[in-house]
């Protein structure tokens with residue numbers, strides 16, 4: 263049975279949950295878990311004061327429940343096991359994680375999966391800015407997969423080096439900005455400055471609206487992005503389904519950003535000329 | 538640690554003539570003003586008309602008028618006049634019970650006071666607003682990501698033969714910028730002043746400054762990044778889609794090419810950008826500033842160019858410096874864990890207060906309520922607030938503890954940094970019985 267931690271009341275001050283990993287909590291009894299110290303503002307508070315505790319993390323599963331929108335760092339440095347959040351979480355969820363999986367059933371704050379290297383994150387709601395990117399260190403994700411059922415803010419996949427991000431809704435400005443490589447799929451609308459400064463990597467824009475492509479991207483040919491037929495089953499395996507017919511639809515390819523290495527690719531379902 | 542004593546100098550009449558006075562009315566931070574009190578009125582006079590400021594500058598008058606002292610007690614706790622000692626004890630009680638105090642609004646005070654504020658945030662493990670505004674923070678972040686080629690404004694004055702204004706209107710926002718730094722002064726390499734300089738205005742909304750320009754390029758509103766991509770593309774020899782360039786920027790590629798040729802012929806160019814003028818949001822300002830910095834870096838492959846942001850008045854630049862040298866970080870810092878952590882999910886004090894993620898606030902020489910929607914004001918009522926300011930404001934009126942402090946550059950001295958990183962010593966033009974921000978903050982640090 264999983265370890266269930268349910269918020270007792272609504273906290274407006276930020277709660278640091280970056281140390282509460284399944285592997286660490288697994289050998290502990292509920293009373294020992296309750297004695298763990300959490301940083302709330304500048305004070306150390308017993309975990310048991312904030313959360314009611316039941317079950318055990320012996321099976322590597324931790325379930326957080328309630329309003330955790332002020333809790334940051336859930337799943338930080340996660341290596342194995344499963345973290346489920348029945349509610350919304352604050353910033354830096356899954357930051358620098360290396361393995362395991364996180365499911366957020368509500369929305370997530372900024373920097374979901376910041377600089378993550380492996381594992382999967384599934385956000386059923388929407389996300390804030392900097393998905394996959396850690397603005398404190400200026401580095402992006404180097405592996406793993408983030409899928410978002412809602413929308414995401416600005417700078418999705420900024421400085422991504424490896425790994426995959428898929429967003430069902432729209433994304434804000436500056437998607438895959440300064441990307442080194444990696445793959446980002448956006449099913450809704452994308453804001454301006456997408457791909458600015460990208461060196462390599464791929465951005466798939468699956469919305470029918472004309473994309474905003476920077477003038478330093480060069481219009482390429484129309485092709486079927488067969489790479490999607492390899493990627494879509496992987497995304498489906500973590501609960502993010504995309505119509506497989508996308509892999510067989512003609513898409514317009516743009517090469518760029520020519521101000522950087524220029525080996526990046528933006529695939530757009532819209533066949534126009536980047537209006 | 539022993540509590541420092543605050544000496545209270547006698548109040549003197551403003552009859553003196555002062556030269557080399559520093560004005561913080563805009564980002565120019567002119568340090569060559571002369572002031573003269575026109576009558577023998579006392580320093581308590583709130584009539585700015587009594588002060589003659591030369592050279593005349595409308596913003597400077599406004600700035601000094603805002604600093605004129607008002608009569609009143611040095612400290613109020615919940616509206617009740619008390620001694621400074623009682624006031625500091627009340628602040629100590631507030632900070633001791635708070636789990637996450639906020640220290641904000643530091644961009645109008647001296648470097649010395651800012652340093653004490655950082656110590657205070659560190660001692661009480663609170664949150665420090667380490668930038669002047671969300672826009673300033675974003676421009677700073679752009680510089681960290683893109684790199685920045687810059688100089689002192691003195692170098693621009695001596696060398697620049699091409700001055701580019703990108704969506705900037707210094708005639709209105711920085712009235713003496715042209716006179717002191719960028720257009721008119723005779724410099725070592727531009728001996729004839731304006732005659733040796735070319736002024737290029739690039740932007741989307743023509744303004745007073747664009748009227749003075751030798752070359753004007755007006756592009757589609759909000760298309761700064763696209764325009765800068767084109768300019769970088771031209772410098773990099775990238776093949777551009779002509780139709781796309783025209784459609785996205787509203788300007789023909791030939792105009793951009795001619796402009797690039799002109800810029801490449803400059804011996805020394807300076808690009809000035811006002812992040813507070815055009816963008817719809819702080820994120821736009823970051824993208825625009827990043828693209829501008831990259832463009833300026835590219836221009837340096839063939840000639841010399843420098844980038845300068847036209848900043849707001851005050852000492853925001855000093856704040857960035859102090860925070861950097863005391864903590865090694867920049868932006869909004871949370872000392873909750875004992876080490877400074879940069880907060881990237883909030884942009885302003887308003888964000889923190891409206892989310893109720895701080896439970897006490899100390900504002901130094903600022904009036905945040907003035908910038909907030911009245912609907913937001915009530916949020917400040919949920920938490921105890923401490924205000925250091927020279928005059929009665931919306932924020933000070935609602936404060937739990939209000940210290941009346943001597944305003945910097947009028948009745949208190951200190952060090953400030955100009956936007957180009959040059960430190961200036963500010964000397965007061967009158968003395969005051971009121972303590973400075975630095976003195977009050979140092980007391981609070983000692984009490985911690």
Ligand code: SF4
Nearest residue numbers: 560562563567594713
């Ligand atoms: S230009 Fe700015 S700093 Fe200079 S005197 Fe005028 S307001 Fe003051």
